[in-house]
Amino acid sequence: MKASPEQLPSTTVREANAGDVPAILALYQQLVPDAEATPPEEACGLWTLIDSDPGRTVLVVEHAGRVIATGEIHIRAALTRGGGHHATLDNVVVDQAYRGRGIGRQLMGDLVHRAEAAGCFRTQLSADSESAGHFYERLGFRHLARTYKIYAPGHRGA
Ligand SMILES: CC(C)(COP(=O)(O)OP(=O)(O)OC[C@H]1O[C@@H](n2cnc3c(N)ncnc32)[C@H](O)[C@@H]1OP(=O)(O)O)[C@@H](O)C(=O)NCCC(=O)NCCS
Numbered sequence: 722m723k724a725s726p727e728q729l730p731s732t733t734v735r736e737a738n739a740g741d742v743p744a745i746l747a748l749y750q751q752l753v754p755d756a757e758a759t760p761p762e763e764a765c766g767l768w769t770l771i772d773s774d775p776g777r778t779v780l781v782v783e784h785a786g787r788v789i790a791t792g793e794i795h796i797r798a799a800l801t802r803g804g805g806h807h808a809t810l811d812n813v814v815v816d817q818a819y820r821g822r823g824i825g826r827q828l829m830g831d832l833v834h835r836a837e838a839a840g841c842f843r844t845q846l847s848a849d850s851e852s853a854g855h856f857y858e859r860l861g862f863r864h865l866a867r868t869y870k871i872y873a874p875g876h877r878g879a
Contacts, residue, residue: 729784729822734831737779737791742768744788745781752814755877778835782815782828790815790824794832796839808836810846813853829860849878 742764771777776797782790792813799807810832815824836844847868848854872878
């Protein structure tokens with residue numbers, strides 16, 4: 722992916738740690754504004770589960786000591802296509818105060834690089850809005866499949 726000329730200077734993409742969880746939860750409120758907030762006491766245990774999954778990596782983008790974006794990659798082994806690995810990207814969100822400045826492109830570049838470095842034959846994601854779809858297409862993703870979802874009773878989704 723090309724570097725964006727709009728890129729905010731002095732940003733760092735790094736793997737998230739437990740101390741980032743409150744900032745990540747705040748970003749998720751922007752991702753799904755009408756969703757119920759995850760209680761902090763539950764978030765700690767959930768983070769331990771996520772962090773102990775060897776195929777799963779949550780990244781954050783930091784600027785001036787502040788977490789301004791997050792996204793994650795899940796790499797899975799596959800028996801299809803001759804055997805190998807494939808990746809799914811999820812929960813990509815940039816703080817609304819920092820959008821349109823190349824942060825999303827920078828974060829996605831790191832996620833896709835990790836998939837390529839792991840030898841994934843495919844990297845896929847699901848866009849929950851037309852606008853997000855335009856963003857992903859701008860980065861080279863192609864709209865190839867339909868996504869079907871079913872939510873448990875009491876849960877809403879896009
Ligand atoms: C979608 C999102 C992650 C984009 O992040 P961003 O930092 O604003 O994006 P960038 O500034 O890095 O943009 C990268 C490229 O995508 C384009 N782009 C970004 N958002 C776009 C949109 N909504 N429609 C069309 N193009 C878009 C930019 O113009 C830019 O193109 P260029 O560099 O080739 O000129 C951000 O808007 C966001 O967090 N939205 C809310 C959460 C969300 O929808 N996440 C996706 C969940 S499926």
